[in-house]
Amino acid sequence: MASKHLINSPSTLVIESLEGLCLLNPDLRLDKDARVLFRPLSSNSSQKVSLICGGGSGHEPAHAAFVGKGLLTAAVSGSVFASPSGKQVRRAVELVHPQNSSSGNTEEGAGTLIIVKNYTGDVLNFGLAKEALGSYPAYANSVRFLTVADDVAVPRSRITLVGRRGLAGTVLTYKIIGELAARGASLDEVEKVGQYVAENLASIGVATGHSHVPGTERGQDVLGEDEIEIGMGIHNEPGVLRLHGSSGLPPPLSEIMPRLVNLLTVSQEEDPERGWVSFAPSADVVLMVNNLGGLSPLELSAVSVEATKVISDKGLKIKRVLCGTYMTSLNMPGFSLTLLQLPSAGQEPSQDLLLSLLDSPAEASGWGWVSSRAPIPLSDQIVSTPSLSTSVSTTKTTSSNDEGARQVVEVIRRACNALIHVEPELTRMDTVAGDGDCGLTLKAGAEGVLSLIQSNEINGHDLPTTFIAIAGVAEDKMGGTSGGLYSIFFSALAQGLRSSSSTPEVNWPSALNHALTKLYTYTRARPPSRTLVDPLDAFVKGLSTDKADFFKSCEKAQEAARATKGMQAKAGRAVYGGGEESEEEMDPGAWGVAILLKAIIGERS
Incomplete structure (x- = not known):
């Protein structure tokens, strides 16, 4: 567990991080007291719906680095791994609600959609803000709530009350509907597409160790040098399965990946404790490979290759691959996989619409370039170069x-x-x-x-x-x-x-x-x-x-x-x-x- 951090003070870290994001984008504004980073809607904007997400800090770039055109309108940051208060969330809504913004958008279909990862504190405090605002006519019918719960690791029998956790699939959700909102869609339309995405997400994480919270004592990592843990949460929650490698090293990706993909795609008939998303045979999917914070880009690219191989062997058709750092757990040495099942032919919303929304570039520092094409076989991209030893007479x-x-x-x-x-x-x-x-x-x-x-x-x-x-x-x-x-x-x-x-x-x-x-x-x-x-x-x-x-x-x-x-x-x-x-x-x-x-x-x- 890496426990050294290059900071001024744990107490100022969150605000300094938000100020750093302002330096990257002059269009952003920051309410320091409420720790709300937002992009004001301009008076000539056709956007009718504002999107707000948030939660405890420590998951960067989620969520504040995804504030920008084509993504979030505002992000609310709590302390590290701690939900923001209802008061902070209310302030975020007040700052970007279309009827309150400089756009003065009062036309039918305007409003705010609050996107929440399914954690008790987040649901409670974001819900508290929504209900408090509901007593005011300006917000009563125009502030909606969308919960994302994409984790597939924890068995049904253990989460009968709290439900599945929200993970990196949350970022896919607000990327897709963020672009839809930017195109001028109504609150009903944005919520409907968001609901489809949230219901068709499956995510799971794996790590070789825990993360360390700045300002806390260094704990002892419970995982051995040859161990990895499947299903760890983004707040250091324990996973559901440990695998051991050999010779003092963790197991290779070729052993880990089939386990992960099976947990993502298994049907409820095959595993009554899971099977959260009913992936159709030969379903079209989007794959997101996410760095949990402490994995090198060198390793992450290798993860994407292995994941693509195993998922394709399952018969699923990968239409897009996203690989990068989207939602972390501070410096956790691991990664997560997210699969989004795309609509089939004739289903609404259409697959073409979702892919076009995902492909569109966004003006946010946390969002990188994504190819607008499905991956092709690696054999079509690899060329052979004879080595000097074979080109010289031997x-x-x-x-x-x-x-x-x-x-x-x-x-x-x-x-x-x-x-x-x-x-x-x-x-x-x-x-x-x-x-x-x-x-x-x-x-x-x-x-x-x-x-x-x-x-x-x-x-x-x-x-x-x-x-x-x-x-x-x-x-x-x-x-x-x-x-x-x-x-x-x-x-x-x-x-x-x-x-x-x-x-x-x-x-x-x-x-x-x-x-x-x-x-x-x-x-x-x-x-x-x-x-x-x-x-x-x-x-x-x-x-x-x-x-x-x-x-x-x-x-x-x-x-x-x-x-x-x-x-x-x-x-x-x-x-x-x-x-x-x-x-x-x-x-x-x-x-x-x-x-x-x-x-x-x-x-x-």
């Missing part, structure tokens, strides 16, 4: 020296296994000194080389071809700076070996020196630099000065790697961070080279 040349080729492969395999074995140590070192990826990067490269040995693409008969293949793996599988450096070095080593291929013996000092010289044309790192260059340079130059004594040169590389402990970085990513704490460790990239060389050279007999 003929598996035969040689009479099969034993020599076998020894080459055995040395390469030994070096790869050494890098895989040392990955945890390198990862630990890089977590202190860098970004923690050094061990995994080298492991990925080693595993890639082993796969080429397995497929006989690396067979040891032709050394230049072997090193070209290894260079391709470094480029494709390792990536980043280290992948580029290794790839350049091995490519140049292949060049050096080819230039000396006329001699019966391999001139390793010459070939390695050629590779190092080439490498230095692409990096400014020179020893001592606290990078992988330090041991590499010591090894290559040692061969030239020590009469090609590989063992002695390997020892020099070990010494150069150990010397990086306590050394200030002069090149590489460590230059930008670290400090004394990071310098207490050897540079993991340098130590990786030392391990690699030791595995290749072996021990002096």
